[in-house]
Amino acid sequence: MLKKLHKRDKISSNSSSFINTIKEESISFFIHMANATEYLKLVFKNFFSKRFEFQEFLKQCYQMGNKSVGLISVTGIIIGLVLTIQSRPPLVKFGAVAMLPGMVAISIIREMGPVITALICAGKIGSSMGAELGSMRVSEQIDAMEVSNTHPINFLVIPRVFAAIVMIPLLTLYADAIGIFGSWLGINIKDDMSLRLFINQAFTDLDFMDIIPAVIKSFFFGAVIGLVGCYKGYNAGRGTESVGIAANSAVVTASLLLIIVDLIAVQITDLL
Amino acid sequence: MEKQTNKVVVDIQNLKKSFGDLKVLDGITLQLHEKENLVVLGKSGSGKSVLIKCIVSLLKHDKGSITVGKHELTDINDEDLVKVRRKIGFLFQGAALYDSMTVRENLTFALSRLKEKFSKQEINDKIIEALENVGLPDAIDKMPSELSGGMKKRIGLARTLVVHPDIILYDEPTTGLDPITSNEISDLINETKEKFNNSSIIITHDMNCVKTVADRIVMIKDGKVYKEGNLEEFITNEDEYIQSFFK
Numbered sequence: 149m150l151k152k153l154h155k156r157d158k159i160s161s162n163s164s165s166f167i168n169t170i171k172e173e174s175i176s177f178f179i180h181m182a183n184a185t186e187y188l189k190l191v192f193k194n195f196f197s198k199r200f201e202f203q204e205f206l207k208q209c210y211q212m213g214n215k216s217v218g219l220i221s222v223t224g225i226i227i228g229l230v231l232t233i234q235s236r237p238p239l240v241k242f243g244a245v246a247m248l249p250g251m252v253a254i255s256i257i258r259e260m261g262p263v264i265t266a267l268i269c270a271g272k273i274g275s276s277m278g279a280e281l282g283s284m285r286v287s288e289q290i291d292a293m294e295v296s297n298t299h300p301i302n303f304l305v306i307p308r309v310f311a312a313i314v315m316i317p318l319l320t321l322y323a324d325a326i327g328i329f330g331s332w333l334g335i336n337i338k339d340d341m342s343l344r345l346f347i348n349q350a351f352t353d354l355d356f357m358d359i360i361p362a363v364i365k366s367f368f369f370g371a372v373i374g375l376v377g378c379y380k381g382y383n384a385g386r387g388t389e390s391v392g393i394a395a396n397s398a399v400v401t402a403s404l405l406l407i408i409v410d411l412i413a414v415q416i417t418d419l420l
Numbered sequence: 421m422e423k424q425t426n427k428v429v430v431d432i433q434n435l436k437k438s439f440g441d442l443k444v445l446d447g448i449t450l451q452l453h454e455k456e457n458l459v460v461l462g463k464s465g466s467g468k469s470v471l472i473k474c475i476v477s478l479l480k481h482d483k484g485s486i487t488v489g490k491h492e493l494t495d496i497n498d499e500d501l502v503k504v505r506r507k508i509g510f511l512f513q514g515a516a517l518y519d520s521m522t523v524r525e526n527l528t529f530a531l532s533r534l535k536e537k538f539s540k541q542e543i544n545d546k547i548i549e550a551l552e553n554v555g556l557p558d559a560i561d562k563m564p565s566e567l568s569g570g571m572k573k574r575i576g577l578a579r580t581l582v583v584h585p586d587i588i589l590y591d592e593p594t595t596g597l598d599p600i601t602s603n604e605i606s607d608l609i610n611e612t613k614e615k616f617n618n619s620s621i622i623i624t625h626d627m628n629c630v631k632t633v634a635d636r637i638v639m640i641k642d643g644k645v646y647k648e649g650n651l652e653e654f655i656t657n658e659d660e661y662i663q664s665f666f667k
Binding site (some may be wrong): 279280283284287288289291293294295296297298 | 467473478490501505506508510513514516517518519520529530533534554
């Protein structure tokens with residue numbers, strides 16, 4: 149009997165701590181949502197009402213491109229190669245190997261290029277934004293900027309967000325080109341095909357409706373990476389460990405949001 | 421040295437600030453006079469830094485009033501806040517130099533944010549003058565990561581001085597420095613006042629710094645002003661809490 153009562157107490161205490169955890173998590177979620185809304189409002193308000201920091205924007209564009217181009221080149225070429233090598237056997241089985249360039253080009257341009265580029269940039273650029281702004285918050289540089297009559301949103305956030313919006317589509321197009329080149333290399337492992345013939349075959353199967361939605365999607369990917377990276381860094385806590393938390397959280401949140409945005413984009417493209 | 425006047429440049433009345441349930445400032449009232457070095461003393465966590473962050477509106481106070489010149493900071497609009505901040509220089513505890521910029525760019529940044537526009541030559545002259553004032557003209561093209569703690573504080577002060585503020589707020593200017601560099605920074609605070617006739621609030625618990633720079637001292641305890649007076653009054657006071665600082 150005593151054992152039964154003890155067990156019942158344990159179950160009730162477990163369930164109440166479970167409810168408390170859910171309550172706390174829900175409150176924290178709504179606080180985050182309120183902060184994020186306030187932050188977005190501030191970004192849009194300052195973009196339209198304050199001067200645009202063009203020099204800082206150019207500097208950020210250069211840094212983002214410079215930081216990511218090497219990694220995107222390697223990843224792009226490998227994705228093209230792997231996709232071609234993996235897709236070849238089933239196509240050979242059905243005697244449709246001639247469709248390989250077109251098929252790989254479509255999958256790279258419509259999906260693999262934008263998503264892989266965005267995920268790499270979320271890791272590379274998003275984390276660096278989170279860490280940089282987080283460390284500026286910890287070392288009071290953001291406060292110093294505010295005291296110098298410079299709104300940190302204006303100088304730090306808006307140029308970074310717009311640089312990401314501009315650079316992610318450019319890097320995506322670059323990744324697409326490199327991926328297609330990788331695919332040509334992959335085909336040439338088993339077959340012999342000239343680059344000209346490969347490109348000709350690949351582009352015969354492509355039309356504008358494959359390219360345009362993918363480019364538009366990558367603008368949104370850029371916005372997600374920039375906004376999330378800066379939000380996490382700008383709102384970092386005061387201790388040094390919060391720099392790491394901000395960088396990590398920027399990557400995780402941006403990656404998750406990228407996949408959600410991709411899902412929405414695919415649904416919209418499907419309707420067109 | 422020009423003598424301080426009775427003109428009040430910062431007037432703080434019944435200031436209250438809490439973080440959640442924690443009352444940090446619980447009705448602080450104090451004034452900073454023109455050409456005066458006012459030292460704010462108190463143990464760690466007593467709200468000294470919160471106090472000066474409220475003066476530049478980095479933190480919003482909950483109750484009470486802060487008047488800088490003719491501007492009251494409660495519900496101040498953006499335009500007036502720019503005017504208030506133009507009058508105030510803030511030397512942060514860790515100097516807060518922008519670590520992606522050189523010393524020259526740090527100072528240029530401060531100048532480029534002013535309403536007044538300067539030519540490249542004027543900016544260069546002002547930067548060199550500010551660096552000479554803190555004794556570090558050779559550091560002009562260095563990155564903050566190449567500077568020692570004391571040098572960072574001096575460059576931080578140069579960045580503050582380059583815009584010629586009327587009021588300087590020093591947040592623990594000598595913390596983390598060796599005694600020799602601490603004394604140099606304390607002397608620099610006095611030299612700055614002598615040269616630019618500005619008023620300063622110095623947050624510190626370095627007693628050597630207090631003895632060197634203080635015209636007047638305000639001691640904070642439990643979020644309230646515990647004692648106010650000049651250095652002599654503090655040294656001769658027999659209160660146990662006050663003596664724990666001056667022993």
